[in-house]
Amino acid sequence: MSKSFFKIFQIQNSHFPDPVSSADFKVDVSNINDVSKTNLAGKAYGGVINGWPGGMTGKEVLLSMIERAAQTENGYDAKHGHDYAQLVSKFTMGAVFYHQACDNYLDEKLEADNKPNNKPYKDKSGTYYTGKEHSWDEGFGYWGAAAHGATLSARQNYDIAKKKDMAAADANGDGVVNLKSEMNYAHSYYASAYDKGGVTDYYNTITKAFIDGRQIITDANGEALSDSARSDLKAKARIICSNWEKVIAESVFKYAGSVYSSLEALKENPGDEALMRKHAKYWGELAGFSLSLHTSGQNLGELGTRIDRLVGFGPVVNGSKVTGVDPGGNYFVMAEANADKEMVHMLKLQKLMVDEFGVTAKNNDKLAGIANISEVLGAGDSAEND
Numbered sequence: 001m002s003k004s005f006f007k008i009f010q011i012q013n014s015h016f017p018d019p020v021s022s023a024d025f026k027v028d029v030s031n032i033n034d035v036s037k038t039n040l041a042g043k044a045y046g047g048v049i050n051g052w053p054g055g056m057t058g059k060e061v062l063l064s065m066i067e068r069a070a071q072t073e074n075g076y077d078a079k080h081g082h083d084y085a086q087l088v089s090k091f092t093m094g095a096v097f098y099h100q101a102c103d104n105y106l107d108e109k110l111e112a113d114n115k116p117n118n119k120p121y122k123d124k125s126g127t128y129y130t131g132k133e134h135s136w137d138e139g140f141g142y143w144g145a146a147a148h149g150a151t152l153s154a155r156q157n158y159d160i161a162k163k164k165d166m167a168a169a170d171a172n173g174d175g176v177v178n179l180k181s182e183m184n185y186a187h188s189y190y191a192s193a194y195d196k197g198g199v200t201d202y203y204n205t206i207t208k209a210f211i212d213g214r215q216i217i218t219d220a221n222g223e224a225l226s227d228s229a230r231s232d233l234k235a236k237a238r239i240i241c242s243n244w245e246k247v248i249a250e251s252v253f254k255y256a257g258s259v260y261s262s263l264e265a266l267k268e269n270p271g272d273e274a275l276m277r278k279h280a281k282y283w284g285e286l287a288g289f290s291l292s293l294h295t296s297g298q299n300l301g302e303l304g305t306r307i308d309r310l311v312g313f314g315p316v317v318n319g320s321k322v323t324g325v326d327p328g329g330n331y332f333v334m335a336e337a338n339a340d341k342e343m344v345h346m347l348k349l350q351k352l353m354v355d356e357f358g359v360t361a362k363n364n365d366k367l368a369g370i371a372n373i374s375e376v377l378g379a380g381d382s383a384e385n386d
Contacts, residue, residue, distance in 0.1 A: 086284030094292020103297030257364025
């Protein structure tokens with residue numbers, strides 16, 4: 001689980017669940033409060049998330065997921081196929097990290113009169129950075145890249161996140177990995193995972209735009225940014241957020257493929273508990289990422305509705321799936337569902353990520369192996385029109 005999952009749970013034991021030190025990968029702290037004491041739940045997306053039952057806001061969805069997880073064993077609801085470890089951690093990355101960066105720090109806080117560059121942050125005596133420096137650096141923090149990540153290969157950045165390359169992680173050579181500046185987290189990790197295939201360069205594109213934007217602010221020497229400089233800064237923000245969105249869309253594509261594969265396996269081995277557990281995990285990751293696409297402040301409109309309907313409120317579990325909640329919002333309502341139809345939905349979802357978001361890494365591509373894809377995608381009822 002990511003550290004953000006435990007931050008929202010506000011677990012009293014503040015030791016990092018991961019990353020932790022090992023003989024081959026030593027980290028500098030074990031207490032999460034040494035890195036950050038921020039209550040992330042208070043920073044979650046405040047708009048309504050229609051892709052989750054109940055018509056709740058992003059914050060309410062997260063809190064509801066956490067409450068439901070507490071009623072299960074190890075965060076897994078077998079009856080409804082909900083893996084809350086995956087749902088909460090993946091949606092947190094969108095509803096908090098992506099949202100705060102692209103709908104706040106790299107958006108409204110770039111306006112001239114919001115966190116101006118010719119005033120120290122919060123006007124506190126002894127503050128060594130300006131309002132714009134603070135805003136830009138906050139955005140970079142939510143991106144989650146190591147400070148030296150742009151000097152490394154995609155494979156090295158990926159291996160850092162996986163705790164497999166101590167030499168690459170330890171930029172200052174002090175023998176430990178600084179969890180604030182030398183580790184890759186969250187969406188930056190996923191970017192490196194796609195980039196190591198050699199087709200995309202999301203990690204470097206986004207990280208370099210952050211660095212270039214910071215240079216624009218630094219070059220102002222503590223003076224208010226000119227209109228031209230702010231225009232350049234906003235252009236960097238657009239590069240960051242458009243590519244960040246693609247990283248999330250790549251993740252939707254990937255886990256749609258994983259759900260498709262797990263449904264194939266379950267058709268061959270119905271009732272296999274281990275396969276069902278894996279299926280729930282994949283669907284939780286898919287749902288967490290797909291819900292995240294709604295949180296940048298950009299209204300996806302009809303496209304968002306199509307995505308939500310294809311993903312649904314839960315995976316197919318023994319011939320049924322969650323279709324909503326009771327009027328009081330207390331328990332999930334389930335209805336009959338068909339695995340074959342759900343597999344077609346996953347193919348449609350992959351095609352949507354290509355057509356609408358331009359994903360190119362396409363991990364777990366299930367479209368490529370189907371010769372009559374147009375015929376398959378046109379078969380049966382469409383969840384996009386339910």
